Amino acid sequence: MKSFKGQYLGAALRSFVRALHQSEAVLRQILRNHGLERIDEEQWYDLNTARSIYYTVGAQVGERSLHGVGLQMIDAAQFPPGIDDIRAVLQSLDAAYRMNCRGPEIGAIICELEGDHTASVTFATPFPCALTRGILQGCARKFAPDALIEHSREGCVDRNGPSCCFHVEW
Template identity: 45%
Template structure:
């Protein structure tokens, strides 16, 4: 049984096109192997399909570094709440942004706590691979002019069955 149940907004999935736009033929192959010709920004797609099939296909064909790039580009394609204009508001607004782009009864979430003035801990149960999550964090910080260091916590990883991924972010 899949841990997640819900849908993912096409606009967020279009970050794939932004990140891999330099290779239109590759994007076409990935989309075709996922059973679609294009991703429509206003359409909602099955969450499992979006996270596991599309991103899984990118990892299989290119590798995890491509998913990191997709995460960084997500800030340009996904819907984000207004007023996120510094690192603290951006990181604390990640869950709200996720919920604008994912909907359903079991989609996970993102909890942010600040450790001090220049670091935060994110407890991440939202759907998606780690490389995507790290890319999203980096992209959000870059959007407001910060250069973050993102470290994966040692308490486990959702990709290996842990209930969440913990990310420590400093800037």
């Protein structure tokens, strides 16, 4: 598995706190198991800790909940200003990722526009597929509610692949 080194902004990490707000006991347990009492939105956390938290949410609460965390990311994490349509949000994903994740080996998000209403988005990041799929769907839902998102048949980080690639059509 690819090695990642860096830090992750608490504002983005708090998306899992918001998603699990009704499961206070589970939330406290996950934080405690990672040596934390709470998530400070202004603080930077070790990337491996953030990664472990997201994988723990998936394992203990389920991929559906982890997907829900990703859906909320557009409202929780920092994004560049001036985003007003789906093309802009897709093209800004790597910049947004770098606003919330920093370090020498953090991976990348690559968007290739394929036509007027299609794009390919590759998440070569340390995070689980359900989370990245949720992030992508949350971004699309905000600007193109009827967008269709399909996971490529080639590779998946959950199956030890280097990335997850999605085809987006709107």
